[in-house]
Amino acid sequence: MLIDKECVGCIINQSVKVAxxxxxxxxxxxxxxxxxxxxxxxxxHESSPPEIASYVYEKMAQIANKIDLYDELKESSTKKALSFTPILKEKLSNSQNRLLTATKMAVAGNVIDLAAAVEFDLEEELEKIFHTEFADSNFDIFEEKLQNAKTVLVIGDNVGEHIFDYMFVEELKKLYxxxxxxxxxxxxxxxxxVTMKEAxxxxxxxxxxxxxxxxxxxxxxxxxxxxxxxxLFDSVDLIISKGMGNYECMSPSHRKNICFLLKVKCSVVANSLKKKIGDIVCKLV
Incomplete structure (x- = not known):
């Protein structure tokens, strides 16, 4: 995806969030x-929003003289996500469709996004995610691809969300x-x-x-x-892409068999997917 005029205001507003x-x-x-x-x-305007963001955040880090601008918030996001794991483990153990439950858990974690134009409450999302249908669903095809895949790459997104990703991958390993x-x-x-440190x-x-x-x-x-x-990206049988940033970078991509799992949190991505802000998506291309 190339940057849209709406992205410009969003990126400028991120300077306020950083401050x-x-x-x-x-x-x-x-x-x-x-x-x-x-x-x-x-x-x-020949670059994707994440590419533009890399230059902006590098400059803001220099001005603030701080390598990781969100280190404290990332720690609190991790602690908050960890507090939900006992409930989610119980939910998973009682599930009649463990793959669907684990996938929705992974998508619910995608609300932890400090760059999003629209913010959602994690606790509220976890209460309703299991009763919410995917707005763009290739879940059956996703399940079929997993059954046949020998190699699977999950591309992470945000800190806090990575805790749910851990549970997701843990369940995938059990199922496959x-x-x-x-x-x-x-x-x-x-x-x-998420970086190597948090992972x-x-x-x-x-x-x-x-x-x-x-x-x-x-x-x-x-x-x-x-x-x-x-x-690795080119050779694996299936890629599971988490979040909007990865969608923006890999839409389009030179390869197939990418499953995008995300919560729609801005109008630009909503328009690209032909969905609404707040929708959850399981889209395989």
């Missing part, structure tokens, strides 16, 4: 916003024990996206193959990925 997250002084807050506003005049599973993370801190803390390195993509974008940008990640 709030780091408890910036008024002068620092003003500098962050004015800098991003100035940068927005030069945004390339002959398949090899990999979990891919960002190459460096960008917004609240290792969650235990992904002991659960499955854990892969550092090398990208500095809030979404898997193939051209920015390291060699191993590109080779």
């Amino acid at each position: 709030n997250a780091i408890n910036a002084s008024k002068s620092l807050s003003d500098e962050l916003t004015s800098t991003v506003e100035l940068m927005s005049k030069e945004f390339s 024990p002959k398949a090899h599973f990999s979990y891919m993370v960002r190459g460096c801190p960008i917004i609240n996206d 290792k803390e969650a235990g992904f390195d002991k659960l499955c193959e854990l892969v550092d993509s090398g990208v500095n974008t809030p979404g898997f940008t193939y051209d920015r990925a390291n060699k191993h990640s590109r080779e």
Whole structure:
């Protein structure tokens, strides 16, 4: 997806979110916003929103003299997500369709998005997710692809959400024990996206193959990925892509058999998918 005019205002507004997250002084807050506003005049409309965001966040990190702008919020998101795991494990154990339940859990976690134009409450989402139908559903095809896949790559999205991803991959391994599973993370801190640090803390390195993509974008940008990640992306039987940033980077993609799992949180993605803000999507291309 290429950047839309609506994306520009959203990216500028993220400077305000960053300022709030780091408890910036008024002068620092003003500098962050004015800098991003100035940068927005030069945004390339041949780039995806995550590619633009990488430049903006790199500049904001320099101004704030802080490598990980959302480190404290990522910690709190993880703690909040972990507090729901006992309830979700019980839900999963009582489920008559464990794959569907695990998939919806993974999508529910996608509401933890500090860059989204529209924010949702995690507790509220978890209460209703299991009674909500996918607005764009290729779930039956997704299940069929999983049954036949020997190699599966899950591309992670946000911190906090990764806790639900862990439970998702854990269940996939039980359901499809002959398949090899990999979990891919960002190459460096960008917004609240999951990196090797948070993934290792969650235990992904002991659960499955854990892969550092090398990208500095809030979404898997193939051209920015390291060699191993590109080779893995090209060779696996099935890719499970979490969240809007990954959808924006991989829509379109040069390969097939990508299942996009996400919550629609902005009008640009809603228009692309021909869905409404708030819809949950399981789309296989």
